Amino acid sequence: MTEAFDAVDIIRTKRDREVLSTDQINWVIDAYTRGVVAEEQMSALAMAIFLNGMNQDEISTWTQAMINSGETMDFSSLSKPTTDKHSTGGVGDKITLPLAPLVASYGVAVPQLSGRGLGHTGGTLDKLEAIPGWRANLTNDEILRQLDTVGAVICAAGSGLAPADKKLYALRDITSTVEAIPLIASSIMSKKIAEGTDSLILDVKVGSGAFMKDLEQARELARTMVRIGKAAGTHTVALLTDMSVPLGRKIGNALEVEESVEVLAGGGPDDVVELTVALAREMLLATGIDTDPSENLENGKAMDSWKELIRAQHGDPDAELPTSKHTETVVAESDGVISELDALKVGVASWKLGAGRARKEDQVQAGAGITIHAHLGEAVKAGDPILTFHTDDEPRFEKAREALEGGIKISTVAPTRESVLLDRIG
Template identity: 65%
Template structure:
């Protein structure tokens, strides 16, 4: 019989005590098997949000989450008689964050294996799987054997994580989302890293977002989250580096599903928005370095090899890379009310508008509209004239336009040229965090 019980563990954290290794191991295991009820784990999560966790607690909590399920092993991956090195990337989520789409095939085009286990969107942040499912025929669910085959033959896969990886995290995440306990550095760090370590990748590059459209609103919090996750990776023997990147302005010019795939194809064709290209190349450079490859990732964007990898990756999962992407039946344009310069474009407002148009979901399991989304025609620093288009809204359900317009009402600022233009926050990559940095 266990010497632990849920009420005592909750009370210990509520009163500000550090949980013991035994308490952590027991409560995570008991929650996974159903011996600890959802309402008890919700109470413990709230206590963690309010009281925090120290470095040892976070590491132990992460290990317990990993131990709740299976661990993948890519050690047997081979190509041309040699071992394939694996490297993955994870973003903490943002608006217009389509980076995984061009990034995975770009890195794979240099001979590394990229096992990108991704998720679906919830609320204002988009999900990579939702975007890719706008491609006719493409499927997110693959078997472990098919995953290995695709990594050996193509080099990249973007797919849904199996239910056996960190099942405790999957259960806890669902509770956190409905109990206002998402914004906790210990819980975010352990959630991300338990899945990524269980996934079995050899190296990991993290994109930690900061700003209005991200979970972390301050640079100090984003840096703390980055440092925590990098340390957890190092503890588990996974070479880990993090970039802290800006998410007060959305990435690129699109937020949605099909329209973000369209923009990603522009990047893979050697074009695309400057900020999407910059971040894709920065993350690719980190992934190549972690995989022991000395190369400039811009080369394979311009020569077509990254696009070749994309086409192979999509086709391997049943998708038709030549099929036209779905387009919305209804569109509405919002125009500038005055002449001036765009000094602010709020990522959160744009993300909420895209969500309200149908691009996202309010609850896990809901369908999304692949056609829905927001396209913006000006970014901070751009000059506009009265009547110029600022946003194009797209949806299959035009009754959604009013609530989307409401979300965008205060999302953009157009000011006189001298009002703040010279000190626009144009820095995309804010910091780089490694072990001991």
């Protein structure tokens, strides 16, 4: 078969800061998926994109080409509108767990295809697998049936969705091109648009525990993704949210399920409730429902929806969750107010305790993680507990203490943090 283009010419075009044509982009993504474009050639192209960027048309075309590399899901047979949420990941970010059943409790279908954790950011599937019996892998038919009956599904994304992204994602990781906004945006949006949802709400995290540390960079990423979504005909809105400190008071798989259930029971930490309700409101508005979603947290409807969701995937929502064998408490060294609780350092400490994985093949400990007793802005006296470490392996405590070094500051002045919500782009 004679190929329409030469990979070297395409690399040279982007190296020389020129614009790639629609045909060039479609060919290079298809040829890379087929193995015609070699890994080293795609590495060179990814670096050229990292250094020289892409315009919005190029990014949208690149995203569509990745969608076209595999199968897409079709929810048009459902009698309900569909809406989905994607978070760029953070520490203690368990929002999918209370959010999906909350939105489903209003008669909306929520197909939440999720992933596993890597490094300091937790994975939704790892969290739910702490529930005895719960299973992550569903067929497309099972997903459709559950959306029709329960209204929400949280499960693993099939390998057939955007296979070009899967290949390119692994390559970006080993070629130091992960941070390229065109590649981040197209990676996220290709999978989400391939899911076939009518509307998509993005939670773009900003701060030390987030992928984007800088607010302006995060805004650029959010704008880029919103434009891609709209160009593909998907109603898309982005919220920028604070990830300079951990979200909520529990970090780790079973611990985050516990906290999610507290939220569904009408309680839970203020920041987790605020973000869950804000995202639910956007998701419902996108389907034409204008209401205050906190009502269904308070009246028990969201909890009923949660129990249905867990049972539908063979889990026992009333079963006891796993706990770790060992705990260790970190105490305040002086009187004052918690003026810093670095999300990245807390996240890495939780990972070192066994809540996360360094490689995809690693096993996670269901009960490992961190409980926060004194959060940002809260007063402590010397000797008061700030954090509790949880793990099955005592030697991990030392690694967690090292990871946390310098991450907690106590001062006499309370920091101000009015809201977890920073901006809205839509």
